[in-house]
Amino acid sequence: DSGVTQTPKHLITATGQRVTLRCSPRSGDLSVYWYQQSLDQGLQFLIQYYNGEERAKGNILERFSAQQFPDLHSELNLSSLELGDSALYFCASSRTSGSPNTGELFFGEGSRLTVL
Amino acid sequence: DAKTTQPTSMDCAEGRAANLPCNHSTISGNEYVYWYRQIHSQGPQYIIHGLKNNETNEMASLIITEDRKSSTLILPHATLRDTAVYYCIVRVAHNNAGNMLTFGGGTRLMVKP
Numbered sequence: 001d002s003g004v005t006q007t008p009k010h011l012i013t014a015t016g017q018r019v020t021l022r023c024s025p026r027s028g029d030l031s032v033y034w035y036q037q038s039l040d041q042g043l044q045f046l047i048q049y050y051n052g053e054e055r056a057k058g059n060i061l062e063r064f065s066a067q068q069f070p071d072l073h074s075e076l077n078l079s080s081l082e083l084g085d086s087a088l089y090f091c092a093s094s095r096t097s098g099s100p101n102t103g104e105l106f107f108g109e110g111s112r113l114t115v116l
Numbered sequence: 117d118a119k120t121t122q123p124t125s126m127d128c129a130e131g132r133a134a135n136l137p138c139n140h141s142t143i144s145g146n147e148y149v150y151w152y153r154q155i156h157s158q159g160p161q162y163i164i165h166g167l168k169n170n171e172t173n174e175m176a177s178l179i180i181t182e183d184r185k186s187s188t189l190i191l192p193h194a195t196l197r198d199t200a201v202y203y204c205i206v207r208v209a210h211n212n213a214g215n216m217l218t219f220g221g222g223t224r225l226m227v228k229p
């Protein structure tokens with residue numbers, strides 16, 4: 001158990017709909033990362049938040065947005081869903097200040113989104 | 117971050133050592149080598165990392181060549197549960213605000229009985 005919690009584990013929805021994926025990082029971790037893994041794309045970095053602020057942005061579509069709340073949990077919002085958005089969405093967190101310089105990211109078990 | 121090259125797939129007999137190579141010929145002096153693995157559809161799991169010295173932990177050993185242009189992850193006694201995709205990632209040091217990882221295709225290791 002990595003200590004990172006993601007909900008829901010599975011989600012089935014229709015094209016055009018909107019969903020929200022939730023991530024609770026490990027206790028004390030200030031950075032949260034979102035990744036998308038589809039069959040033909042591998043693990044793609046979407047976005048990172050650090051202590052409530054956007055820190056880095058990857059290949060995140062404009063239809064997707066994310067935020068990190070004061071209690072450090074994060075949500076990834078996916079709207080106007082398309083068939084191609086079907087994927088596993090992983091959240092990760094990392095220790096920042098006060099830790100050894102390990103760079104280790106702890107991943108949750110993912111949310112599997114199926115768009116029909 | 118430097119690009120890495122890994123074989124697409126490898127097989128290993130159960131109980132034998134699994135040696136997974138990684139080429140990172142464009143690595144910079146301040147870049148670390150990280151290894152993660154992903155067991156089928158689970159979240160990636162950190163294995164080990166190093167800068168220039170060989171490293172060992174309870175999961176694996178990491179051997180980095182002297183010129184740092186390649187490395188090998190060694191699983192000393194592979195078990196069936198080590199069947200996974202192994203990712204070699206080169207990345208600058210972790211800063212105080214964290215630092216994302218860029219995953220390539222990885223090596224699909226199949227441990228066979």
